Each structure stands twice: as C-alpha cells, then as structure tokens.
Amino acid sequence: MTDLLYDSDEEALRGSVRALLAAHAPWQRVLAAVDTGEPYDAALWRRLVDQVGVTGLAVPAEHGGAGAGYREVAVVLEELGRAVAPVPFLGAVVATRALLACDGSALLRQVAAAERDVALAVGFATAPDAAFDAVTVGPGPTLCGRVVGVADTAPGGLLLVPTGDGLYAVDAAEPAVRTTPVVSLDATRPLVDIDFTAAPARRLATGEPAATAVTAALTAGAALLASEQLGVAQWCLDTTVAYVRQRHQFGRPVGSFQAVKHRLADLWVELTEARAVARHAADRLGDTGTEAALAAALAQAYCGPVAVRAAEVCVQLHGGLGFTWEHPAHLYLKRAKSTAIAFGTADRHRAALARLVDLPGPGTVDGVTDRCTGR
Amino acid sequence: MSDHTADGLRELVATFLRTHDPRGDRTGFLRARFDAGLAWVHFPPGRGGLGAPAHLQAVVDDAFAEAGAPDNRPRRNSIGLGMAAPTLLRHASEAQCRRWLRPLWTGEEVWCQLFSEPEAGSDLASVRTRAVPDGADWVVDGQKVWTSLAHLARWAILLARTDPDAPKHHGLTYFVCDMAAPGVRVRPLRQATGEAEFNEVFLTGVRIPDSHRVGQVGHGWAVARTTLMNERVAIGGRPLPREGGMVGVLARLWRDRPDLRTGGLHEEVLHAWVRAEAARLAALRLRQLVAAGQPGPEGSAVKLSFAELSQRISGLEVELRGAEGLRHDDWTMRRPAEPDLLGRTATYRYLRARGNSIEGGTSEILRTIIAERVLGLPAEPRVDR
Numbered sequence: 001m002t003d004l005l006y007d008s009d010e011e012a013l014r015g016s017v018r019a020l021l022a023a024h025a026p027w028q029r030v031l032a033a034v035d036t037g038e039p040y041d042a043a044l045w046r047r048l049v050d051q052v053g054v055t056g057l058a059v060p061a062e063h064g065g066a067g068a069g070y071r072e073v074a075v076v077l078e079e080l081g082r083a084v085a086p087v088p089f090l091g092a093v094v095a096t097r098a099l100l101a102c103d104g105s106a107l108l109r110q111v112a113a114a115e116r117d118v119a120l121a122v123g124f125a126t127a128p129d130a131a132f133d134a135v136t137v138g139p140g141p142t143l144c145g146r147v148v149g150v151a152d153t154a155p156g157g158l159l160l161v162p163t164g165d166g167l168y169a170v171d172a173a174e175p176a177v178r179t180t181p182v183v184s185l186d187a188t189r190p191l192v193d194i195d196f197t198a199a200p201a202r203r204l205a206t207g208e209p210a211a212t213a214v215t216a217a218l219t220a221g222a223a224l225l226a227s228e229q230l231g232v233a234q235w236c237l238d239t240t241v242a243y244v245r246q247r248h249q250f251g252r253p254v255g256s257f258q259a260v261k262h263r264l265a266d267l268w269v270e271l272t273e274a275r276a277v278a279r280h281a282a283d284r285l286g287d288t289g290t291e292a293a294l295a296a297a298l299a300q301a302y303c304g305p306v307a308v309r310a311a312e313v314c315v316q317l318h319g320g321l322g323f324t325w326e327h328p329a330h331l332y333l334k335r336a337k338s339t340a341i342a343f344g345t346a347d348r349h350r351a352a353l354a355r356l357v358d359l360p361g362p363g364t365v366d367g368v369t370d371r372c373t374g375r
Numbered sequence: 376m377s378d379h380t381a382d383g384l385r386e387l388v389a390t391f392l393r394t395h396d397p398r399g400d401r402t403g404f405l406r407a408r409f410d411a412g413l414a415w416v417h418f419p420p421g422r423g424g425l426g427a428p429a430h431l432q433a434v435v436d437d438a439f440a441e442a443g444a445p446d447n448r449p450r451r452n453s454i455g456l457g458m459a460a461p462t463l464l465r466h467a468s469e470a471q472c473r474r475w476l477r478p479l480w481t482g483e484e485v486w487c488q489l490f491s492e493p494e495a496g497s498d499l500a501s502v503r504t505r506a507v508p509d510g511a512d513w514v515v516d517g518q519k520v521w522t523s524l525a526h527l528a529r530w531a532i533l534l535a536r537t538d539p540d541a542p543k544h545h546g547l548t549y550f551v552c553d554m555a556a557p558g559v560r561v562r563p564l565r566q567a568t569g570e571a572e573f574n575e576v577f578l579t580g581v582r583i584p585d586s587h588r589v590g591q592v593g594h595g596w597a598v599a600r601t602t603l604m605n606e607r608v609a610i611g612g613r614p615l616p617r618e619g620g621m622v623g624v625l626a627r628l629w630r631d632r633p634d635l636r637t638g639g640l641h642e643e644v645l646h647a648w649v650r651a652e653a654a655r656l657a658a659l660r661l662r663q664l665v666a667a668g669q670p671g672p673e674g675s676a677v678k679l680s681f682a683e684l685s686q687r688i689s690g691l692e693v694e695l696r697g698a699e700g701l702r703h704d705d706w707t708m709r710r711p712a713e714p715d716l717l718g719r720t721a722t723y724r725y726l727r728a729r730g731n732s733i734e735g736g737t738s739e740i741l742r743t744i745i746a747e748r749v750l751g752l753p754a755e756p757r758v759d760r
Contacts, residue, residue, distance in 0.1 A: 004660035005667060241750050256753040261746035265679075268745055272676040276656035301649045350645040359629055359644060362636035 003071075004279040010075045017052055017079040025085050027328040030188060033086060034331075039190040040154075045087040049114040052076070055092055056112040063105055065112040070220065074227035074282035081231025084331045086188040088117065090228065091152020094221040095120045095160050101213035102167060102205035107158065117157035120217055121170070121194055124151040127344025128218040128296065129352060132162040135196055141203055142176070143168060143196040149182060150192050151342070159194070162214045166206035170199050186338035188331060219296045222343040223281035226299035230271070230278045232336050233303075233310035236329075237267055240314045247319075260317060267313055274306045294356045300349040304340035311336035379416070379427035381434045387425075388413060388438040397444035405447055405481040408439070414447075414480045418464060422472055423480050430666035447482045450713055454524055455479045455486030459532050462602045466549070466590045475530065475551070487528035489519040489552060489576055490599065497740045499534070499603075500544045500596055501759070504578060506535035513537075513550065513588070515558075515581040521734070525561045525574035526710065528554045533583075534599050537592055543759055547595030551587045558582075568726045569706040572714060603736070614659050621688045621724065622651035624717065628692060635695050644695075647688050654680040672749045679741050682731035689724040696721055 006014070025044050033039060048054045058073050059065020073093055080089055092111070095118040099108045110116045122132070135145030143161055153159065159170045159177070170177060176199035182191040205213055241264060244255030254260055281299035284292045311333040315322040322329045340346065354360060395407050408414055409423045416432050418424025439446070449456055460479055463472055478484040495502040504517025515535055525531070531552040538546035552559070558581035563571035590598040618626050629636065629644055654677070661673040693700040703722040714727050732738040746752045 002656075002659075003663070004656065005663050241752065245752060252756065253753045255746075256755050258743065258755060261750075261752050262739070262742040264750055264752065265742035265745040268750060269676040269679050272660075272673050273653040273657040273680065276660040277653050279660070280656050298649060298652055301645075302653045350642075350649065353648065354641070354645055357626075357648070359626060359641075359648065360633075360636075361641045362633075362638055 002280050002283045004276050004283070006075065006279075010072060013052070013072055014075050014079055017048070017076050018082075020047055020051060021079060021083040021085055025083050027084070027331065030084055030086060031326075031328060031331060034187040039086055039187055040088060041086045044085065045089075048076075048087060048089065054089055055096070055114045058093060059096060059100070059108060059112040063100075063112055064109040070224060070282045070285040071279075074224055074278065077224055077227040078231035078234070078278075081228035081335070082235045084188050084232070084235075084328070084335050088119065088152035088154060090221065090225065091119045092117065093224060094152075094217045095158075097220040098160050098167065098213045098217035099204075101216045102209055107169065111158075117154035119150065119153045119157060119159060120214070121147050121150055121153075121159040121161040122214075122218070123147060123149040124189075124191060124338075124342045125149060125344070126218060127348045127352070128215050128222055128293065129348075130218070130344075131164075132214070133164050135161055135163045137163050137165065137168070137201075138198060140198075141168065141201050142198040143170060143201045144198055146193065146195050148193045149184075150194055151189055153179060153192055153194070155179075160204070161196070161201065162210065165210070167204045167210040167213055168201035169204055170196065170201045174199050176200065184338070186334040188335060189338065218343060219293055220285055222300045222349070223285050223292070223296035225339055225343055226274070226278035226281050226303035229303045229307035229336065229339050230274050232332050232339070233267075233271055233274060233307045236307075236310035236314035236332050236336075237264065237271055239329075240264065240317045244317055254317070263313055263317070267310055270306045270309065274303045277302045290356055294353070297349040297352040297356060300344060301346045301353060304346050307336040308340050379425060379431060381431060384413075384416065384425075384427065384431055384434050385438050387411070388435055388442075392442050392444070397439070397442050401445045402481060402483060404445060406477060408444075409477045409480050413439075415460070418476075422464065422476055428668065430668075447480055451527075452479070452482050452485045452524075453713075454488050454528075454532075455484070455530075458488060458602045458605050459486045459530075461605045462532065462549075462598060463589065465601050466598045470586075471551070471589065479530075484529040485524055485527045487522050487524040487531045487554070488602070489522060489525075489531045489533040489578075490602075491521045492518060493520055497737055498759075499599070500547065502534055502536060502547065504533075504535045505539070506537050506548060506550065506583070508537075508585075509582075511585050512582045513585065515550075515552070515578045515583055517578050519576040519578070520564065520573075522561075522574045522576050523572055524712070525554065525576050526563070527712070530554060531576075532589075532602060534595055537595075541593065544596045545593055547599070548592050549589045549595040549598035550583050551589060552578075552581065552583055553587075556581050556583070563708070563710065565708060567729065568714075568723055570709040570711055572711055614662055615655055617652060617655065619655070620651065621685050621716070621728075622648055624721075624724070625688050625692050625695070628695060635697060640691070640695055643691055647684070647691055650680070651684055651688065654684055672745070675741055675745050675749070678735070679738055679745075682728075682738055685724075685728040685731050689721065689728045692721040693725045 024047060053066055054076055056065035057068045058070055061067035096111055098120055111118045134147050135143050138144055156173045159172050161168045161170055176197045178195045179192040182193060184191040244260055245253055247254045277299050281295040284295035315329045315333055318329055321327050391411050391413060395404055397404060412420055412425040413435055414423035416425045416427040416435055417429040419426050463475060479486060490499060492502050506513040506515045531554055533550040533552040534547055535550060536546050537548040558579045560577040562575045564573045564575050565571045658677045661677055664671050700721060704720040716724055747754055
C-alpha cells in the first residue's frame with residue numbers, strides 16, 4: 001500500500017535543506033536577484049549539491065548515486081518550493097530520469113557526482129504524452145531545430161534532446177547551439193529558447209526506448225512538481241495565517257473575520273489533500289506501468305490549481321501589501337501560476353486521466369476524443 | 376503501556392476461539408469477547424479492552440471475522456459506539472462504566488444522543504431543556520430534535536440546563552437518560568427524502584436518578600465536547616478503494632451509458648473524479664497518521680470534503696441521467712436505521728446528501744473550528760460568554 005507519510009530520514013533531509021535555504025536563500029535575496037539578470041543562484045545550487053547531494057538522490061548506488069529515491073527528491077522539492085529557491089533541481093531530476101531509462105551510465109555517473117548539469121531540452125509546458133517534431137536529425141548525427149521555453153538549463157551543461165525518432169545528447173557549449181534567454185513569468189525559474197543549427201549530437205536511444213525514456217522523465221516531472229507546488233502552497237498558507245493574526249482593522253485582527261477564516265480553512269483542507277496526492281505521486285514513481293502515470297496525472301490535475309489558489313489567496317488577504325513588489329507574495333504567485341502550466345495543464349492531465357481510468361468523452365472513437373466539437 | 380503486537384493479539388483471539396464457539400449463542404459470545412478485553416482493544420482492562428494501541432483493533436476484528444464470528448452490528452449502534460462510549464470512558468464513574476459499557480458494545484442496548492434542540496443547533500451550548508433536582512432525582516422537561524435511533528434506543532446521552540442563571544456554557548450538566556422512562560415521547564421527524572431517520576423527543580417530567588449524571592453538575596459542556604470531538608474524528612470501517620464511494624456510482628454510469636455523455640458533463644465528471652480521489656488519499660493518509668500514533672486534525676478536512684463531494688457528485692448524477700433524473704423511486708415514509716445510499720435512485724442520493732453539510736456540525740461551523748483550532752486564528756468577538 002502506498003505510504004503517504006514522511007519517515008524519519010525524510011524529515012532529517014527536510015531539516016537540512018530547510019536550514020540551508022534559511023541561511024543562504026532568504027526571500028529578500030531571491031527577490032533582489034530578480035533585478036540582477038542573474039536568476040539562478042549558482043552558489044546556492046553548489047551548496048545543495050555538495051552539502052546535501054541532491055543530484056544523486058534518485059540515482060542508484062551502482063551508478064554513483066545515493067540510491068535514495070523519489071520520495072526523498074519530493075521532500076527536497078517541497079522545501080525548494082517553500083523558498084521559491086532559484087536552482088535547477090527539478091530539471092536535473094527530470095533529465096536524470098531520462099538517462100536512467102536509456103542506460104546513459106557514463107553520463108549518469110557524471111550527473112550524479114554533479115560534474116555536469118543536465119537538462120531535458122523540451123518546453124517547460126510539455127506534457128508526458130507530447131510528441132516531438134521540433135528538432136530533426138541530420139547526418140553525423142547533427143540536430144537542427146528550435147525548442148522554446150526550456151527550464152533549468154545551465155551554461156556548459158548537457159542537453160538531452162528528444163526528436164521524432166530518438167533521444168540525443170548535445171553539449172550546450174557547442175557553437176551550433178544558441179540559447180536565448182526569455183523574460184519568464186517566473187523569474188526565479190528562467191526559461192530559454194534553444195536553436196540547434198547542425199549541432200553535433202550523440203544518440204542515446206532511438207524508437208520505442210527513446211520515447212519511453214522521455215515519457216518516464218516527463219511523468220516524473222509532473223509527479224514531483226506536485227511536491228514543489230505543495231511547498232509553495234504551504235508557504236502561502238503559513239505566511240497568510242501569520243499576517244492576518246497580527247494585522248488589525250476595525251479594532252480587531254483581520255483573521256477573526258469569518259470571511260477570512262473560511263477562505264483559509266478551505267485552503268487548509270485543499271492542502272491536506274494536496275499533501276496526500278503529492279506523497280502518493282512520489283511514492284508511485286517507483287512503479288512501472290500505468291499506476292505511476294495515473295498518480296502523476298492526478299497530481300497535476302489537483303495540486304497545480306491548489307498552489308495557484310493558495311498564492312492568489314495570499315495576495316488577496318495581504319491586501320495592498322500583497323500587491324507590492326517588495327513583499328514576496330508575487331514571487332509565489334508567479335511560481336504557482338507557471339507550475340500550473342508546466343508538464344501540462346490540469347486540463348491536459350484530466351484528459352490523460354480520462355484515458356487511464358476509462359472515462360471517455362462523448363463521441364470517443366478508439367480512445368480519441370474530438371475535444372473541439374465534444375462529439 | 377503497550378507491549379501488544381499484532382501477532383500477540385491474533386494469538387489472544389485464537390486462544391479465545393478455542394473456548395468460545397463463534398457459531399453458538401450470539402449474545403453470550405459477544406459478552407465473553409468483551410470480558411476478554413477483545414471488544415475495543417484500546418480501552419483499559421476491565422472495560423472491554425487491553426490498553427493496546429487503537430490501530431490494532433483492525434487486527435482483532437479481522438481475526439474474528441475470519442473465524443466467522445458474529446460482530447456487534449456496529450452500524451446499528453453508531454452513536455453508542457462512536458460517541459457515548461468514549462465519553463463514558465473519560466468522564467463516567469467506575470460503577471457507571473460497569474453498568475453501561477458491556478451491553479452497549481454487544482449491541483444489547485442501543486444508544487442515542489439528546490443534544491440538539493429547535494433553538495440550539497450549531498449553538499449547542501444554548502440548550503433550554505431544564506433539569507431540576509428533586510430528592511435523589513432530577514426532573515427533566517424540554518424538547519430535543521434530530522435524534523437518530525431514538526425509536527430503537529434504550530439509553531440516551533442528554534445535555535440539559537441545570538443552572539439558568541450561570542453563563543450559558545457553565546449552566547449545563549450531562550446525564551444518561553432511560554428512553555423507557557415515563558415522560559419520554561418519541562416522534563418521527565420526516566425529512567426531505569420522505570423517510571424518517573431522525574426523531575423529535577419530548578421530555579415531560581422525566582425522572583433521572585442522580586446516579587445517572589456523568590461528570591459534575593455544571594460541567595456538562597466539557598463532557599459534551601468529548602462527545603462532539605469523537606463525532607468529528609470518528610473514522611470507522613475500512614479504507615475505501617479507488618472509486619469506492621459515491622464517485623464510483625457516477626463513474627460506472629458514465630461508462631455504461633455513452634448516450635448520456637456531453638462535453639460539459641465530461642469535464643464535470645473528471646473534476647469530480649479528481650476531487651474524490653484526492654479526498655480518498657487524504658482519508659487514507661489520516662488513517663496512516665493515526666496508525667503511526669500521530670493523529671492530526673485532518674479528520675475535519677475529511678468531513679468537509681466528504682460533504683461537498685457527496686453533494687456535487689449526486690447532483691451531477693441526477694443531471695447526467697437527464698429525463699431519468701426526473702423520476703424518484705418512492706416517497707413512502709420509512710424508518711431506516713441508516714440511509715440506503717446505493718440501493719435507491721439518484722434523486723434519493725441527491726436529497727440525502729444535502730444533510731451531509733448540516734449533520735454532525737455544519738460545514739460553516741467546521742470551517743470556523745479549523746480556522747481557530749488548527750490555524751490558530753482569533754475567535755470572533757462574542758456576546759454570549
């Protein structure tokens with residue numbers, strides 16, 4: 001049976017990540033970085049890698065990792081979400097999952113040891129069931145094409161590029177690879193557009209194994225993102241509760257008004273459920289087959305909207321203060337709204353669930369619904 | 376104090392079954408099971424338990440069920456088992472526990488709850504039913520309402536006002552009322568579904584011996600809070616499988632009837648499925664917390680979500696059925712011991728579900744409780760304390 005609690009190792013891991021973030025990534029520092037054009041905090045990332053070993057968490061020991069698992073990864077993501085920490089951990093986990101699925105063992109060892117950063121070169125909004133035709137393969141092999149809105153890439157890192165027929169590794173430092181920063185809604189998670197102009201590539205897998213590896217990676221992304229969303233939502237709830245307890249209007253704490261209380265109570269209920277859903281998704285990632293896909297689809301159908309509501313309530317109940325640049329609420333709002341699109345919107349995941357649990361739409365023929373006409 | 380293990384309890388059950396025939400006299404078997412401490416294992420020895428961790432109860436229940444032993448029909452005495460018993464355990468005297476707990480657990484005596492009144496719903500502490508001392512007795516006059524099982528019950532837990540001059544939370548006392556006593560009149564209270572699960576209870580000059588008072592005079596509110604807490608945290612039965620609740624009815628209907636499907640309703644069905652699965656996992660997580668000895672406040676979340684979901688899903692089902700949704704099975708007045716949610720038409724489910732956000736604490740009161748007790752938000756200014 002799925003274990004939805006946190007064990008003592010997981011709580012210890014949470015404690016060390018939280019302490020590290022409190023010391024080195026207070027929100028004032030995260031906010032200040034938004035204006036510098038240096039969105040990622042390389043020093044913080046180094047600390048997480050060196051002191052906590054985050055890049056090796058989900059890599060089995062025989063590949064040089066810690067052999068922990070996705071439950072632990074999820075706990076780290078909760079804390080990173082809670083701090084809107086600007087580090088490329090999620091992308092690294094997703095790309096590592098692809099490497100694990102297609103036996104990139106030499107690369108895997110480098111990644112686990114954090115000798116190289118690695119990212120999957122797909123748009124951050126890509127759902128697990130997406131098709132890949134933006135990049136084509138030429139002789140060499142070399143890659144041509146354009147991928148937009150990619151998250152968590154690092155200069156000089158390794159890009160894993162899915163194409164129509166396979167999965168390729170490309171060095172981001174190659175001259176034939178041009179990355180253009182995007183002004184992203186969530187400035188704490190910068191996006192880039194990437195152009196490949198006959199970029200030399202190494203083939204990691206082709207055909208079905210490649211497709212399976214990419215789907216597994218994106219499924220892991222969707223499942224684990226729920227824990228980041230949970231962390232975002234928890235910060236929003238905690239911060240708002242603390243604020244409405246001390247903010248007075250009409251001679252009493254704002255938090256004593258029923259209209260305020262009931263919104264926060266509803267949010268707490270949703271968080272209680274989001275925690276169970278996110279733990280379930282992380283726990284099921286170890287499974288093969290449809291259970292992992294189902295748990296991931298549920299996670300994004302449920303937790304994304306909860307994080308958005310939490311951030312919106314946070315802004316609203318802080319009143320004017322919540323609408324200012326100098327209060328961190330907007331960082332969480334932007335993170336929440338961006339993650340609700342990442343790895344596919346809730347609607348995409350409900351459509352996936354409809355297939356996975358056999359609740360077909362009207363006029364479904366062979367499992368394919370015409371969503372335009374609804375027939 | 377617990378050195379009990381699942382294996383140890385299984386062994387105790389096996390030993391018990393060697394000397395007690397599960398196919399023999401039902402009441403005798405249940406009484407013996409109580410006396411052996413295998414009734415509710417987390418209760419203390421001598422009161423039907425062993426002082427074992429609560430989560431081991433399932434081990435004992437499973438072991439008896441496997442042996443084909445009769446159970447105590449817990450659904451027929453839900454108020455007694457879920458609310459009266461934990462209150463008695465905490466607040467009643469040794470003699471009171473000895474008199475009441477065993478026949479309560481075996482189901483020989485059904486219990487009901489005389490709390491709500493026409494003028495005291497969410498604001499329960501404003502009950503007006505009076506109890507006046509008279510010799511060694513109290514004389515009780517008043518009216519209670521929404522009393523399930525009153526027509527079957529032998530005993531009732533009763534909240535009555537013993538000091539009308541004290542501030543309202545301090546003038547209450549908690550009693551056990553004999554439902555067979557003269558002056559107790561039970562009338563069915565017919566509800567929107569056409570049936571009567573509940574009753575109105577009229578108390579006219581009912582004599583209750585002082586030995587049936589639970590807790591001190593004037594301390595009834597504290598005792599009642601124990602009862603109400605158990606109402607809100609009670610999670611009985613087994614964990615639901617996926618689609619195990621009302622959402623399963625909706626999902627099966629959707630699969631069986633392609634002719635009913637529309638695009639808009641498809642979206643709503645998927646939304647409902649997602650919410651129901653999230654609520655199911657939250658309830659499962661709550662069980663795991665309790666089993667790990669870390670019970671949290673998540674029970675309030677489970678109840679709020681359950682009410683909202685059952686209403687939304689049953690409403691969706693009626694709408695999905697379209698023209699069929701206009702047909703109800705039967706308005707005949709019945710006296711069900713519990714609602715028949717799966718055996719009747721969708722309209723019944725829809726109507727019965729309206730009560731889910733009212734009974735056992737309205738959703739509004741529950742939200743306030745969550746905000747104040749879980750989140751620590753300040754209470755609203757009050758004029759009645």
